Amino acid sequence: MVWLRRTTHYLFIVVVAVNSTLLTINAGDYIFYTDRMWTSFVVFSISQSTMLAVGAIYYMLFTGVPGTATYYATIMTIYTWVAKGAWFALGYPYDFIVVPVWIPSAMLMDLAYWATRRNKHAAILIGGSLVGLSLPLFNMVNLLLVRDPLEVAFKYPRPTLPAYMTPIEPQVGKFYNSPVALGSGAGAVLTVPIAALGAKLNTWTYRWMA
Secondary structure: OHHHHHHHHHHHHHHHHHHHHHHHHHHOHHHOOOOOOOOOHHHHHHHHHHHHHHHHHHHHHHHOOOOHHHHHHHHHHHHHHHHHHHHHHOOOOHHHOOOOOOHHHHHHHHHHHHHOOOOHHHHHHHHHHHHHHHHHHHHHHHHHOOOOHHHHHHHOOOOOOOHHHOOOOOOOOOOOOOHHHHHHHHHHHHHHHHHHHHHHHHHHHHHHHO
């Protein structure tokens, strides 16, 4: 029965990671379309870090195994790469879709949990802060490696919008001068309470399973 429970736990992680990937995709256009990524970077960096933290810490504490957060982020990444491949198969360029960098931030959460000898509160405070601080940095490095967003925007407008809503030019730097710093600062503050919510979900899960 032990192996059955463990198998059920990990299958449960796969199912929810896939669904959370769908929610994350809907939460942020910058994940996919490079013609929107610069203007929405701060807002969607926060949505990425909070979405990652709540699911990763939930399953890490659920299994009690350091490394589960990285496993969770890996499933999200693979699922999004499948979506990237689908768009590429439809004829859009490789750089049209940008896959977020979740794995390194999840590894930092695992590291905080492991280094503090599986301390739940340290995972929430330290791990949550590290996720919020690091994710915008990793994502900006990733975005700098793709083609110019203007080029993609003009040649390949978003197919999900009517022509009159297609952006003409991204408003780079209109509301902020340092999107990485703003995204990291806001993410570090907001990810901690969201991580605490993910940890609290374990209590409700155990009560439900009982």
